[in-house]
Amino acid sequence: MKYWFRNDYSFGAHPKVLEAVCAANLEGNIGYGDDKYTDRAKDRIREVCGCPDAMVEFLAGGTQTNVVACAFLLKPWEAAICPHSGHLNGHEVGAFEATGHKILTVEADADGKIAPDQLVPLLELHKDPHLTKPGLVYISNATENGAVYTKAELTALSEFCHANGLYLFVDGARLGCALASDANDMTLPEFAALCDAFYIGGTKNGAMFGEALVITRPELTDGFFRMKKRLGAVMEKGWIQGAQFLALFEDDLYFKMGRQANQMAARLQAGLKAKGWRLWVESPTNQVFVIAPNDKKPVLDEVCQYEDWCPYDETHTVVRFVCCFHTGEADVDGLLAALPNLD
Known part of the structure; x- marks a missing residue:
């Protein structure tokens, strides 16, 4: 054995998630996310995140979400700052760079976390207009090495980003485990308030597949669906994702699994x-x-x-x-x- x-x-999905999909399986639903399950799931995610005006969009997997979101947020000449061990840089075969954007890496400690002081030399160097301009900072919570950002650490990074004209994007593939960890000292609304964009990972926490991207600032969201469609990330049977995420956020199931x-x-x-x-x-x-x-x-x-x-x-x-x-x-x-x- x-x-x-x-x-x-390695396993399909929590039984309650499968039950929710099966219950809606043959009732008939409008495609491309224009269905009642997707609408209710988006409202539920805005509620649990404490972000009533946020944009919520569902995508199939982590790499797809990272690429679509980061490419959407950046101007063509802008780059993403990323820990060298970050998934965007280390495990996605240049998918983000294939959209025309550069990754600027920062050496992270064994825990995979980065801090504001590490970004200062990079920003100074890239004042040169012949170089790409840093536009966002990409981090993961939990990191690829299993660590969790504290509220103080994330606050410092968020404040630095906003003071320097950078967006803060958080890869939340393992956000359920991060926020359910004994090392975590943030609620989901507190976490969301410190991010410009992040996603709630379902694939690695009990869903069949799916990530819920949350862009907390409405002024950043215009045209996102078109970008999502352009990069081949719109699912025809979008209601399946909606049904799954409704189940994930019923009775604290998402955090219980974490x-x-x-x-x-x-x-x-x-x-x-x-x-x-x-x-x-x-x-x-x-x-x-x-x-x-x-x-x-x-x-x-x-x-x-x-x-x-x-x-x-x-x-x-x-x-x-x-x-x-x-x-x-x-x-x-x-x-x-x-x-x-x-x-």
Whole structure:
């Protein structure tokens, strides 16, 4: 038997999400998002975000959302500032750059977060009119390495961006786990108030697929649907996304799933440390990063699905385990029991 810890989208969807889609399956709905489920889901998201005037649009996946949103917000000569480990830069095959925009990378710490002081030299350099002009800052919450921005950190970044004519865009592929984390000290409305645009990730938190993009400033939204259509991101059966997100935000389900994933990851981290396995970083969310001896990797291959993250040294590799809404104590304890103790 293999335990599934490769990512947080190995399983289809939470049963309540599937039930919501099935309930609407054969009733007939208008396409392209002009349906009652999409309208209600958008209203519900504005409500939970505390942003009554925000634009909400649904897209299929994280890369698509990042590309469409960032390209829409920027003028043709503007660039996005991104941590070197950010998904926009490190895991999207130049999709954003294919729209004609440049990515300006900033070195992030092992946690994947960046701070305002790191951006100052970049902005100074790009005062040169022969260079691209930074137009937005892209970050992820939770980061690609599992860290969470605190309210103070995000406030400082937001204030810096606005003082320097930059938009702040937050990749929320794992926003559910970020806001449900013990390391988080923000409510969703507090978080939303600090962002110009962000998205609520469904694909990695219990939906079949789908992300809800929120642009909090109405003056930035004119023409977005046309941009979405131009980049091939409008779904004909848009009501499926609406039905899913209505279910996700009923009875706190979205955050319950995030807490479940985080709790199982914490259980796994604690168990690995008790068995002598070293952590690469301490993650407060649903991703677990372990420094695995290369000679023990055949054991991992036999008992579970996981992902090689990066080399550590000649004899060790950083591997990643990810928990999700479907991960239970039996999965965690079973994996731990199958792994050897390391002295």
